[in-house]
Amino acid sequence: MSASFNGNGQGSFWVDGVSIAHVGPVSFAVDGGECIGVEGRSGSGKSLLLRALADLDPNTGEVVLDGESRSGMEAPLWRTRVGLLPAESRWWFETVEEHLQSCSALSDWLQRLGFEEDVVKWRVDRLSTGEKQRLSLARLLSRKPQALLLDEPTANLDATSSGWVESLISDYRTAFTVPVIWVGHDPQQLRRVASRVLTVEEGGLTGDCFGSTPTLQETTSGAPES
Amino acid sequence: MSILSLSPLDLAIASILILILALLSHLERLGIARTILWSAVRMAIQLMAIGVVLKALFEDLHPAWMIVMASIMLGVSGREVSKRQKQRFQKGWSYGIGTGSMFFSSFIVTAVAIFIVIQPDPWYTPQYLIPLLGMMLGNTMTAVSLGMDRLIQDVARDRMTVEARLLAGESWQQAITPYAQDAVRTGLIPTINSMAAAGLVSLPGMMTGQILGGNPPMLAVGYQILVMFMIAAGAGFGTIFSVKMASRRLFDERHRLRLDRLHKP
Structure with a gap:
C-alpha cells in the first residue's frame, strides 16, 4: 500500500479491514476534526479494537492517518501520532512533570482540567484515580497527537470533571483538525460528543462507518501503489 | 599433612x-x-x-570425553534454568536463552582461566577443567535463572505500565530498560554478597574442600580468589546476556509487548 495518498480528507483516519482476535475485519473512516463514538457490550472488543489501531497487539489490516500508512511507519512514531488514552492510566516516573512534554498550551489545558499550575510538581503517588485520569489526558495532549483514540476517558470522573474533559477534547479536536474515536458506555454522552456512533457486536461494526468521509479505496484511486 | x-x-x-x-x-x-x-x-x-x-x-585422558562431559553439564544446567522460571517462554526459548547465555559466559571464562591463567598440560586435564567448569555453570545458572525470572515476573505484573510507555512513543528498548537493570542486579546479588562475605563471614566451599583435602591454605586461597573472579565475571556476563535476549523475546518487531509468548502461569 502506498505510504502517501491523494484526495480529500485532510487529517482523516482510515481503518481498512483491521482484524484482531474475535473482532473484524472492520473498516471505517473518521474525518479530520470529526468525533465518532463506539459502543458495545462489555467484552465485545471495543478496547481491543483501539489497541489494534494503536498497533499495541498483533493485528491485520491497514490504518492510514492523514495520508500516511501505519505499515510504512516505525511503531513508536505511529503511537505518538495516534494517541491512545487507555481506560486505566499508568505512570512510571515519580513526578507528574517527568511524564509531560513541554508544550505552550499545557498550563492552559491543566487549568481547564481543574488543576493549579503547580500540579506538575506533584508526586504521582499522591494523585487520586480521578486526578490521574484527567492528568493522563493532559499527558497525551502534550505529545500533540494527530488522532485521538479514547477508551472511556471519563469513566472515573464526576459530572463536573467529565464536562471539563469533554470540552477540552472538543476544542483540541477542532483546533488541530484531529479525528477522534471515543469508546464509551454512556449512550447519552456518545451522542453528545460524537457525530456518528458505531456499535461493536458479534465481531463486526454496525452503523454509518464512513459518514461523509470518502472510503480509502475512493481516496486512493489513482494514487501510485508502492 | x-x-x-x-x-x-x-x-x-x-x-x-x-x-x-x-x-x-x-x-x-x-x-x-x-x-x-x-x-x-x-x-x-x-x-x-x-x-x-x-x-x-x-x-x-582424552579431550573428546571432556567435551562430552562439558556438553552434558551445559545441557543439564540449561534445563535447570528453564525449570526455575515461574513463567517460561513457549517453544523452548527459556531453555535456549539459558543454555546460550551459560555457554557464552561460562565457557569463555573457563577457557580464559585454563588457557591463560592456570595453563595445565594438557589443557583438558580433568582435575582442572571439570571442577572449574562445574563451579562456573553452577553459579552462572543461579544468576541467569534469578535474572530471567525477575525480568519476566516484573514485566508481566507491570504490563500496563510497560504498554503505557510504548504508547508514549518509547521503543521497546526504552520501555524495558528499568526492568532489565533490576533483573541484572537481582541476578548478581548472590555473587556480590558471596564476594563481600568471603573470608569474613564464610569460608568458600572450594577453599574449605581444598584445605580439608590437605592442601596448604595459601594455595587454597589463591585458587579461591581465581574462582571468585571467574564466577563474578561469568555470572555477570551470563545474566546480562540472558536478560538482553529475554527482553528482546518479550517484544516483536513492531515494539509490541508479547506476553502471549509465555506459558500461562
Whole structure:
C-alpha cells in the first residue's frame, strides 16, 4: 500500500479491514476534526479494537492517518501520532512533570482540567484515580497527537470533571483538525460528543462507518501503489 | 599433612543429621520432610556418580570425553534454568536463552582461566577443567535463572505500565530498560554478597574442600580468589546476556509487548 495518498480528507483516519482476535475485519473512516463514538457490550472488543489501531497487539489490516500508512511507519512514531488514552492510566516516573512534554498550551489545558499550575510538581503517588485520569489526558495532549483514540476517558470522573474533559477534547479536536474515536458506555454522552456512533457486536461494526468521509479505496484511486 | 579419608560409616553418621532435620520438619508440620530426604539421597547419588565419572576421566585422558562431559553439564544446567522460571517462554526459548547465555559466559571464562591463567598440560586435564567448569555453570545458572525470572515476573505484573510507555512513543528498548537493570542486579546479588562475605563471614566451599583435602591454605586461597573472579565475571556476563535476549523475546518487531509468548502461569 502506498505510504502517501491523494484526495480529500485532510487529517482523516482510515481503518481498512483491521482484524484482531474475535473482532473484524472492520473498516471505517473518521474525518479530520470529526468525533465518532463506539459502543458495545462489555467484552465485545471495543478496547481491543483501539489497541489494534494503536498497533499495541498483533493485528491485520491497514490504518492510514492523514495520508500516511501505519505499515510504512516505525511503531513508536505511529503511537505518538495516534494517541491512545487507555481506560486505566499508568505512570512510571515519580513526578507528574517527568511524564509531560513541554508544550505552550499545557498550563492552559491543566487549568481547564481543574488543576493549579503547580500540579506538575506533584508526586504521582499522591494523585487520586480521578486526578490521574484527567492528568493522563493532559499527558497525551502534550505529545500533540494527530488522532485521538479514547477508551472511556471519563469513566472515573464526576459530572463536573467529565464536562471539563469533554470540552477540552472538543476544542483540541477542532483546533488541530484531529479525528477522534471515543469508546464509551454512556449512550447519552456518545451522542453528545460524537457525530456518528458505531456499535461493536458479534465481531463486526454496525452503523454509518464512513459518514461523509470518502472510503480509502475512493481516496486512493489513482494514487501510485508502492 | 596427611589426609584423613572418610569411610562409608563416617558418611552414614553424618547422614543422621539429615534424618534428624527431616524428623524435626515432620514434627513441625513444615511439609518439606520428604523433600529434604529426597534431595539428600539425590545429592549423594549424583555426587557418587560424578565421582565414578571423574575417576574414569582421570584414567582415560582424552579431550573428546571432556567435551562430552562439558556438553552434558551445559545441557543439564540449561534445563535447570528453564525449570526455575515461574513463567517460561513457549517453544523452548527459556531453555535456549539459558543454555546460550551459560555457554557464552561460562565457557569463555573457563577457557580464559585454563588457557591463560592456570595453563595445565594438557589443557583438558580433568582435575582442572571439570571442577572449574562445574563451579562456573553452577553459579552462572543461579544468576541467569534469578535474572530471567525477575525480568519476566516484573514485566508481566507491570504490563500496563510497560504498554503505557510504548504508547508514549518509547521503543521497546526504552520501555524495558528499568526492568532489565533490576533483573541484572537481582541476578548478581548472590555473587556480590558471596564476594563481600568471603573470608569474613564464610569460608568458600572450594577453599574449605581444598584445605580439608590437605592442601596448604595459601594455595587454597589463591585458587579461591581465581574462582571468585571467574564466577563474578561469568555470572555477570551470563545474566546480562540472558536478560538482553529475554527482553528482546518479550517484544516483536513492531515494539509490541508479547506476553502471549509465555506459558500461562
